[in-house]
Amino acid sequence: MNGVSVVFAPLVPWPVLAGLAALAGLLLAFALWRGLKGWALRGFAALALLGGLAQPSVQHEDKTPLSDIVLLVDDRSASQRLSDRGAQTDAALAQLSAAITALPNTELRRATVPDGAQNAGTQLGAVLSETLAAEPRGRVAGVILLSDGRLHDPEALPDLPAPLHLLRTGHAGDWDRRLVIETAPAFGILGEETVIRLKVEDSGAVPQAAGTMARLTISIDGAAAQDYPVMVGQDLELPLKLEHAGQNVVQFRLDPAPGQLTDRNDSAVVSINGVRDRLQVLLVSGQPHAGERTWRNLLKSDAGVDLVHFTILRPPEKQDGTPVSELSLIAFPTQELFLDKIDEFDLIIFDRYAERGILPAAYFENIRAYVERGGAVLVSAGPEFATVESLWQTPLGDILPARPTGRVLSAAYLPRPTELGLRHPVTAGLTGAPPPAGEAGEGHWGRWLRQIELTGARGEVVMKGVGEAPLLVLDRAGKGRVALLASDHAWLWDRGYEGGGPQLELLRRIAHWAMKEPDLEEEALQAEVEPGSLSVTITRRTMQDRADPVQITRPDGTVESLPLSQVEPGRFAALWTAPAEGLYRLNADDLERVMVLGPASAREYETPVASGEALAPLIAASGGSETALEEGIPDLRQVRPGRVAAGRGWIGVTPREVTATTDIRLTPLLPGWAWLALVAAAITAAWLIEGRRRAAQPS
Structure with a gap:
């Protein structure tokens, strides 16, 4: 294909040429007015001069026609694997590929x-x-698209230069039921109702047999599931009470409905972090001593703790007859604290408390019962613990983890973690800890100067002091916990004596262990998911010397055994990569952990019923069409731009008739000297004609 055109390459700018042309026109008009015989020749000379300045050339173009391109895009996302959509796509892909290839001057481009x-x-x-x-x-x-019409990035759709035809997979009778979690809190207060809003939705051609009721199964951390009938299409508020601190995994599942597209969206998982609504702590200080404010400062510095602190400043033996109304002291509300409201406290601390008749035996009986019901008591013992005024002599002694021998050991000693303490979360990993007795190495802790000698320890001795005597003993009593610290000199670390030590961290751990904080459990199974990946660090904390492999139950029910390696005393871990997203169960001994990787159901299954609604604006703007493949694969035609591009049983593409220029040749209309010759000849002829006219006129 060839093309011929005239192009100009002026020696001066076009505005200058236009000015010269205007000037020539004025001169020509003047010549006509004066009646000069050579005006035509002069006009021809002006034109020749302007033509020479414009430099016209003849352009010859060799053009090659280019083929048209048709894009054929097939959707292979997860929703396209439902029902027979994959087979529909394969059949249409094969037929349309052949039809596009058979079109004249047309190329096929594929995308998936x-x-x-x-x-x-x-x-x-x-x-x-x-x-x-x-x-x-x-x-x-x-553009021809083989898809169910569902997409999740409509904002990324481009403007199209040609018709878009959606050949929609699926069937008119498709329908589906799904569970939607509308709102779920990230955390919940223990013992209080946490509300989750959810809804069961039907979409598509729902048959009457599907009914308006569905059965919802709910379980927390894989525990015993409970079934509830729910109304389809109605917003529901489900109140839950979290029973333990830390992560609570709530799983919801609908009974599958016969005939629905998929049951992959019939389940949902919500992870709620259980927290305490400010820990309630009762601190009872006995005889004033140098470290009395240690416990108070620790607990007051914790924003999550509400502290009630009473100090016994006026024991019975100091009564001097002064009327109570004249004392600037607050009466100790013993009945209210130890009978009426005792269950409101998460922890009771006795700091160097001596039994001097202030609390009757019945109150200590109630404190013991409070611990056995799930409460916690921490005793920070001073010299009075070794006397007849010791708490050991009260009914509380039945649950204390060790008894005093009656000796107070006044000697400088270095508190050390025991072999058991190196694995226990209360004492493991404390900064600057010295090694157990008999092992090489140095610590950076200062010494304490007093210890109450204990014997008959029946709990976990995690720290020792003078002569390997128990210093810190932890134990369980019924559903509750008891901690006994056999020294009142922890405050020396706070004062920096001989370098000090991690006093605040140790006391905080003791208190929080007693209050059953999940991070301080001796036997624990934890899973930490790396953000944005399927890699999981599984950690097993135990008081044993070894840990059995963790059994991992996958979403499809298969079980995998994962061995763990010791990373430090009492802590075993392994890095594991999950094969896919979903709900996993971890089991180790009697411990169970539920782990969620990604959503319980993929985003692809949120709205699985085929629909071209999201693509409708782009189809209309491009002049394309939407066709259901269940009605048959349409024929392919070529139509002119601007014509209707689809009809009953056919779709069309618009030939673009685009060409590529392969060669360009320029030939000057006249060489430069020829233009000058024309100008000179025309001016000379005009001069001669006008000269003869003047000569012929009478003088």
Whole structure:
């Protein structure tokens, strides 16, 4: 294909040429007015001069026609694997590929839409944009999309230069039921109701047999499940009470409905962090001593603790007859604290408390019962613990983990963690800890100067002092916990004596262990998921010397055994990569952990019923169409731009008739000297004619 055109390469700018042309026109008009015989020749000379300045050339172009491009995009996301959508896509893909290839002067371009990474859903807009950007827009004659019409990035859809035809998979009778979690809190207060809003929705051609009721199964941390009938299409508020601190995994599942597209969206998992609504602590200080404020400062510095602190400043033996109304002291509300409201406290601390008749035996009986019901008591013992005024002599002694021998050991000693203490979360990993007695190494802790000798320890001795005597003993009593610290000299660390030590951290751990904080449990199974990946660090904390492999139950029910390696005393761990997203169960001995990787159901299954609603604006703007493949694969035709591009049983692409220029040749209309010759000849002829006229006129 050849093309011929005239192009100009002026020696002066076009405005200058226009000015010269205007000047020539004025001179020519003057010549006509004066009646000069050579005006025509002079006008021809002006034109020749302007033509020479414009330098006209004849341009010869050799052009080659280019083929049209038709984009054929097939959706292979997860929702396309439902029902027979994959077979529909394969059949249409084969027939249309052959039809496009058979069109004259037409090329086929293929693109596939995969599953989006990290549960991003169908990224159809991104694939269309990338595919279109790789091709010359002027050659694109049409886009054919084989898909269910569901996409999750409509904002990425590009403007199309040609018709878009959606050949929709699926069937008109498809329907589905799904469970939707509308709102769920990230944390909940223990013992208080936590509300989760959810809804059961039906979509598509729902049959009457599906009914308006569904059965919902709920379980927390894999415990015994409970069934509830729920109304389809109605917003529901489900109140739950969290029973333990830390992560609570709530799993919801609907009974599958016969005939629905998929049951992958019939379940949901919500992870709620259980927290205490400010820990209630009762601190009872006995005889004033140098470290009395240690416990108070510790607990007051914790924003999550509400502290009630009473100090016995006026014991019975100091009564002097002064009327109570004249004393600037607050009466100790013993009955209210130890009978009426005792269960409101998470922890009771006795700091150097001596039994001097202030609290009757019945109150100590109630404190013991409070611990056995799930409460906690911590005793920080001073010299009075070794006397007849010791708490050991009260009914509370039945649950104390060790008894005093009656000796007070006044000697400088270095507190050390025991072999058991190196594995116990209360004392493991304390900064600057010295090694157990008999092992090499040095610590950075200062010494204490007093210890109450204990014997008959029946709990966990995690620290020792003078002569390997128990210093810190932890134990359980019924459902509660008891801690006994056989010294009142922890405050020396706070004062920096001989370098000090981690006094605040140790006392905080003791208190929080007694209050059953999950991070300080001796036997624990933890799973930490790396953000944005399927890698999980599984940690087993135990007081044993070894840990059995963790049994991992996958979402499909298969079980995998994962061995653990010791990373420090009492702590075993392994890095594990899950094969896919979903709900996993971890089991180790009697411990169970529920772990959620990604959503319980993929984003692809949120709305699985096929629909072209999201693509309708782009289809209309491009002049394309939407066709259901269950009605048959349409024929393919070529139609002129601006014509209707679809009809009953057919779809069309618009030939673009684009060409590529392969060669350009320029030939000057006249060489420069020829233009000058024309100008000179015309001016000379005009001069001669006008000269003869003047000579012929009478003088």
